[in-house]
Amino acid sequence: MNNVIKRLVLMLIIVYAPSAMAKLNVFACEPEWGALAQELGGNALNIYTATTGKQDSHHIQARPSLFAKVRRADLLICTGAELEIGWLPLLLRKTGNGRIQPGQPGYFMATDYVRLRDKPRILDRSGGDIHAAGNPHIQTDPHNIARVAKVLAQRLAELDASNTAHYQKRYRDFSNRWKIAIQRWEKQAKVLKGLSIVVHHKSWIYLERWLGLKEIATLEPKPGIPPSSRHLAGVLNQLKHRPAKMVIYAAYQDSRPADWLSQKAGIPAVVLPFTVGGTTEARDLFTLFDDTLKRLRDAIK
Numbered sequence: 001m002n003n004v005i006k007r008l009v010l011m012l013i014i015v016y017a018p019s020a021m022a023k024l025n026v027f028a029c030e031p032e033w034g035a036l037a038q039e040l041g042g043n044a045l046n047i048y049t050a051t052t053g054k055q056d057s058h059h060i061q062a063r064p065s066l067f068a069k070v071r072r073a074d075l076l077i078c079t080g081a082e083l084e085i086g087w088l089p090l091l092l093r094k095t096g097n098g099r100i101q102p103g104q105p106g107y108f109m110a111t112d113y114v115r116l117r118d119k120p121r122i123l124d125r126s127g128g129d130i131h132a133a134g135n136p137h138i139q140t141d142p143h144n145i146a147r148v149a150k151v152l153a154q155r156l157a158e159l160d161a162s163n164t165a166h167y168q169k170r171y172r173d174f175s176n177r178w179k180i181a182i183q184r185w186e187k188q189a190k191v192l193k194g195l196s197i198v199v200h201h202k203s204w205i206y207l208e209r210w211l212g213l214k215e216i217a218t219l220e221p222k223p224g225i226p227p228s229s230r231h232l233a234g235v236l237n238q239l240k241h242r243p244a245k246m247v248i249y250a251a252y253q254d255s256r257p258a259d260w261l262s263q264k265a266g267i268p269a270v271v272l273p274f275t276v277g278g279t280t281e282a283r284d285l286f287t288l289f290d291d292t293l294k295r296l297r298d299a300i301k
Contacts (some may be wrong), residue, residue, distance in 0.1 A: 022160070025157070026076075027050065027073035027100070028046065029189065030049070030079055030139070031049050031051065031052060033079070034276070036145065037290075039149070040170050041166075044166055053278030054252050054277070062087045070091045070092070073100050074159060079111055080133075083136040103204055107157055109146045141207060141234065142181070142182050185293055188297065189211045192213060196214045196215075197245060198246070200245070215237055216244055219235065225258040232260060244268050244292055245267060246269070247262055248272055251278035252278065270299045
């Protein structure tokens with residue numbers, strides 16, 4: 001009897017081991033793309049996310065653990081548009097993983113599938129952190145997430161053809177739930193339309209366009225340049241002539257400039273998750289926007 005049981009166990013190992021070994025290794029540069037891959041792939045993927053919601057993706061160290069993950073990756077999912085230019089090219093060059101190099105099926109940049117906005121007219125690095133292709137922070141508009149999801153599901157099926165039906169089913173399910181969620185969010189956001197805001201960094205143009213918010217000032221004198229006391233005083237003076245309803249900043253950014261302006265101008269400072277994991281409440285893509293809308297709505301009550 002023991003021999004029969006052993007043979008059955010061995011057969012089960014033989015049957016199920018290949019499927020486990022066949023999981024795609026996904027390297028996601030940002031939490032939103034790791035979360036999207038999870039929605040579309042589920043247990044067919046091994047997903048590693050290189051950054052957290054409390055980190056600025058512009059400035060990441062190419063640490064040894066990242067090299068190891070990139071070396072094993074079958075699919076690289078990043079934002080692109082030079083957001084990761086300070087660290088991703090080094091990882092790709094040093095690891096030499098041919099599966100995820102530019103031009104290969106395993107190389108996926110989300111901004112390739114979305115219309116980018118805020119393209120600079122003049123390329124001059126003295127203007128701060130300027131992205132030649134346009135503003136890369138596309139994840140703050142759920143319609144952009146939907147556009148990326150459609151193409152990413154197709155790419156997963158291309159790389160893992162044996163699981164095509166699995167990816168198609170999960171994409172249909174996600175797409176249906178996402179459309180319903182967008183309708184709910186847009187209904188909730190009607191009270192925000194036309195509100196004037198101050199932002200810490202030029203991170204929110206897609207959110208602003210989606211919700212109809214009006215950005216009237218930034219705490220940074222130039223993109224990526226820390227706010228100076230002189231510039232903050234200028235913003236405060238500007239608000240005397242053109243008031244704002246709130247100042248918003250991302251969870252990974254220094255809260256002190258926003259808090260200073262909030263106190264001086266008498267407007268709320270609102271921290272938004274910006275990506276999955278930016279706040280305790282933003283646990284996945286759905287709760288990311290749930291929490292974002294709640295925080296904005298609470299600020300005007």
